[in-house]
Amino acid sequence: MISNNDIIEFFKENDAISASVIEKKAGLSHSTISKALNGTRKLNKDHIRKLLPVLKQLGFDKEAYLCRTLAIVNNKGGVSKTTTVHSLGIRLAELGFKTLMIDLDNQSNLTANCGVEDSAFHILSPGMHPIDIQDNLQLIPCNMELDEAQEELVGEYDQWTRVRDILRPYKETYDFILLDTAPSLGIFTGNAVIASDEVLIPTQAQKNSVEGLNKVFRLVESVGEKFDHKPRVGGILITQYQNTSVQKMYAEILRERYGELLFDASIPLLTAVQQAVAMNVSIFEMDRKNAAVKAYLELTDELLED
Ligand SMILES: Nc1ncnc2c1ncn2[C@@H]1O[C@H](COP(=O)(O)OP(=O)(O)OP(=O)(O)O)[C@@H](O)[C@H]1O
Numbered sequence: 001m002i003s004n005n006d007i008i009e010f011f012k013e014n015d016a017i018s019a020s021v022i023e024k025k026a027g028l029s030h031s032t033i034s035k036a037l038n039g040t041r042k043l044n045k046d047h048i049r050k051l052l053p054v055l056k057q058l059g060f061d062k063e064a065y066l067c068r069t070l071a072i073v074n075n076k077g078g079v080s081k082t083t084t085v086h087s088l089g090i091r092l093a094e095l096g097f098k099t100l101m102i103d104l105d106n107q108s109n110l111t112a113n114c115g116v117e118d119s120a121f122h123i124l125s126p127g128m129h130p131i132d133i134q135d136n137l138q139l140i141p142c143n144m145e146l147d148e149a150q151e152e153l154v155g156e157y158d159q160w161t162r163v164r165d166i167l168r169p170y171k172e173t174y175d176f177i178l179l180d181t182a183p184s185l186g187i188f189t190g191n192a193v194i195a196s197d198e199v200l201i202p203t204q205a206q207k208n209s210v211e212g213l214n215k216v217f218r219l220v221e222s223v224g225e226k227f228d229h230k231p232r233v234g235g236i237l238i239t240q241y242q243n244t245s246v247q248k249m250y251a252e253i254l255r256e257r258y259g260e261l262l263f264d265a266s267i268p269l270l271t272a273v274q275q276a277v278a279m280n281v282s283i284f285e286m287d288r289k290n291a292a293v294k295a296y297l298e299l300t301d302e303l304l305e306d
Pocket residue numbers: 076077078079080081082083084105107109181182183239240241267268269270271273274275277278292
């Protein structure tokens with residue numbers, strides 16, 4: 001991601017740009033930028049997050065962007081992988097980050113949740129292209145034919161790296177790429193991990209879910225060993241959380257085992273999320289005050305602090 005120094009450099013190269021005007025536009029307090037320019041303070045991630053959309057309009061060098069690519073992975077089904085991709089995608093786009101979501105699961109849940117019916121193509125189809133979901137947010141959808149594509153992919157020289165190679169040009173134009181994966185550790189999930197810088201693991205605070213997490217860690221490690229690329233586990237997210245004594249206990253076990261890797265935000269189990277999914281809309285289109293929306297906002301902030 002962009003650093004304090006990248007922003008300082010931009011201001012120094014463009015000395016006609018007024019720091020105080022930009023501070024106002026970005027909602028930063030007075031002198032934040034001028035102090036950064038004279039070296040008496042550093043811009044933190046929150047400052048940078050607010051500045052990016054404003055500076056982008058002034059020609060902030062897009063090549064300087066380092067796209068952050070995240071695979072959302074858990075071989076356990078129904079743990080909110082798709083809901084998390086969709087919610088993160090919407091929030092990042094709202095904050096001004098150009099975001100691409102990719103549906104790599106032939107159930108096509110993300111595609112449906114985005115309101116796209118019967119996509120004519122999937123990521124490996126010739127002529128596939130991202131489609132607009134809302135400002136700053138696009139989707140490479142999926143359909144059932146991904147199954148056949150998988151059969152054809154097996155045994156090819158690039159069976160593990162095809163998605164990474166397809167995504168390469170997109171990494172130059174997007175700030176974030178989010179890959180939604182199927183509940184398996186199969187070839188497309190492997191492709192997603194290899195294409196990513198980080199893996200985010202949603203999990204319920206329950207026995208089997210917690211015990212199963214090491215499989216995802218092993219996948220990430222084996223990718224690091226086999227390919228010249230080391231993705232990292234960027235975080236573990238508790239989803240569908242209920243404040244029961246058993247779930248509290250497993251949340252504590254996760255904290256002890258994974259420490260800082262566990263996001264502070266956890267997503268509560270809420271009927272409103274099920275309703276949104278049933279209606280093929282995002283939770284942000286329902287009541288924005290609900291606790292799941294709040295939790296996804298917190299999650300996005302934590303992700304941006306990293
Ligand atoms: N926070 C939540 N509260 C209540 N229900 C939720 C929550 N998050 C997800 N769900 C429900 O759980 C189901 C599974 O969610 P989702 O599709 O996001 O999981 P998934 O991990 O992508 O599933 P799969 O492994 O099948 O791809 C959905 O029907 C959704 O409505």
